[in-house]
Amino acid sequence: MVIREYEGRTQRDALKKAEADLGVDSEQLKIEVITGKSKFFSFGTLVKIRVYLEVMEEPVSKNVENFLSGLFKTIGINVTIETYEEVDKLYVEILSDSAGLIIGKRGKTLESLQLLTNIIVNKDRENWKKVVLDIENYRDKRETSLKEFALKVADKVKKTGKAQLLEPMNPFERRIIHMTLQNDPQINTKSEGAGSLKKVKIFLRRRKKYNK
Amino acid sequence: MNEKEFLLYIIKALVDEPEEVEINVVEGEKSTIFELKVASPDIGKVIGKNGRIAKAIRTILNAAIAKSGKRISLDILG
Numbered sequence: 001m002v003i004r005e006y007e008g009r010t011q012r013d014a015l016k017k018a019e020a021d022l023g024v025d026s027e028q029l030k031i032e033v034i035t036g037k038s039k040f041f042s043f044g045t046l047v048k049i050r051v052y053l054e055v056m057e058e059p060v061s062k063n064v065e066n067f068l069s070g071l072f073k074t075i076g077i078n079v080t081i082e083t084y085e086e087v088d089k090l091y092v093e094i095l096s097d098s099a100g101l102i103i104g105k106r107g108k109t110l111e112s113l114q115l116l117t118n119i120i121v122n123k124d125r126e127n128w129k130k131v132v133l134d135i136e137n138y139r140d141k142r143e144t145s146l147k148e149f150a151l152k153v154a155d156k157v158k159k160t161g162k163a164q165l166l167e168p169m170n171p172f173e174r175r176i177i178h179m180t181l182q183n184d185p186q187i188n189t190k191s192e193g194a195g196s197l198k199k200v201k202i203f204l205r206r207r208k209k210y211n212k
Numbered sequence: 213m214n215e216k217e218f219l220l221y222i223i224k225a226l227v228d229e230p231e232e233v234e235i236n237v238v239e240g241e242k243s244t245i246f247e248l249k250v251a252s253p254d255i256g257k258v259i260g261k262n263g264r265i266a267k268a269i270r271t272i273l274n275a276a277i278a279k280s281g282k283r284i285s286l287d288i289l290g
Contacts, residue, residue: 067225074217075276101275109275112268119265120225195262 002053005034007046014049022053029053060090060129063121068094077101088127092117094135103138110135111170143176150180153202154187163203168193174200218276219246219286222269227254243283246273250288258288 002022008014011033015026022029030052035045061083072079080095096102103110114133122128132139153164166177174191177200181187188205191198216237224230232251237244250258259266270286277284 071218071221074221075214101278104271104275109272112271115264115268116222116226116272119260120222123226 002055003050004053005048005050007048009046011047011049014047015051018049018051022051024053059085060121060125060131061085061092064090064092064117064131067117067120068092072096089130089132092131092133094133096135099136099138102135107138107142110138142173146173146176147180150177150202154181154184157202157204158186161204163201165192166200166202168197168199170197174198177202215244215273215277215284216246219248219269219273222272223248223250223258226257226265227251228257229254243285244277245285245287247287247289252290255288255290 004018006014006017008017015031018029019026032050034048034050064083065081068081069079077096077098082093084091094102110133114131117133118131121131153166157164178189181189181202186205188203190201192201193199216235220233220235223233227233227250229251234249236247238247248258266286266288270284273284273286
């Protein structure tokens with residue numbers, strides 16, 4: 001919301017100044033007259049008005065599309081961008097011949113691009129909108145392969161009895177590992193380390209828990 | 213150079229004073245060094261908490277330059 005005050009010899013005069021200054025039509029403004037309301041022929045006194053303008057924010061989807069297509073254009077990569085909006089999230093699907101490059105090793109490039117996109121498109125917004133980037137269904141595939149991986153490691157832990165420490169993962173990836181194994185009565189999982197990249201430890205549940 | 217444009221595009225979108233952004237590229241045999249200068253109130257915006265943003269920029273800059281087989285180094289000058 002933008003609130004400004006303008007003065008003019010008449011109310012119409014002041015309003016014209018407001019229109020020119022804000023670059024909008026007076027129909028978009030809510031107007032309140034502050035002084036000089038009912039004084040006819042009051043020479044020399046100015047009419048002061050206060051105007052309220054509801055600023056329409058550009059939709060996030062448009063911002064994201066503009067940012068990403070402009071970015072890839074600089075290095076000559078063709079992309080098509082599709083968006084799907086929810087209340088507090090915006091899902092963005094990138095279609096490109098260079099999907100592998102954009103995803104990067106274990107999704108690192110895609111994660112970085114997502115972080116930067118979130119910061120940039122939310123910079124001047126009042127309400128933070130989480131942007132989730134995906135490319136060629138990478139996230140679904142990654143989720144499936146992480147689930148398979150978790151089950152495989154859990155099997156190994158059961159056979160050998162030795163705990164396994166996985167490579168560092170981001171919170172979303174760790175969540176998938178924990179969720180996949182949470183209903184296994186023989187297996188326990190725990191995140192270890194500091195920062196956003198932690199390692200998940202997969203180990204046997206201690207037997208005494210069953211004896212209780 | 214395209215990678216310079218690529219980096220410039222990201223940095224200008226991140227900062228509040230895009231006209232103050234300067235990038236100097238030093239080409240080496242195996243690596244390319246990008247020296248980045250921004251207005252001092254914007255330094256935090258390109259580094260981020262614990263260097264999160266700077267790290268993300270390095271990651272995608274590496275991807276953008278991958279075709280050439282070179283390594284990159286991004287120096288943020290205060």
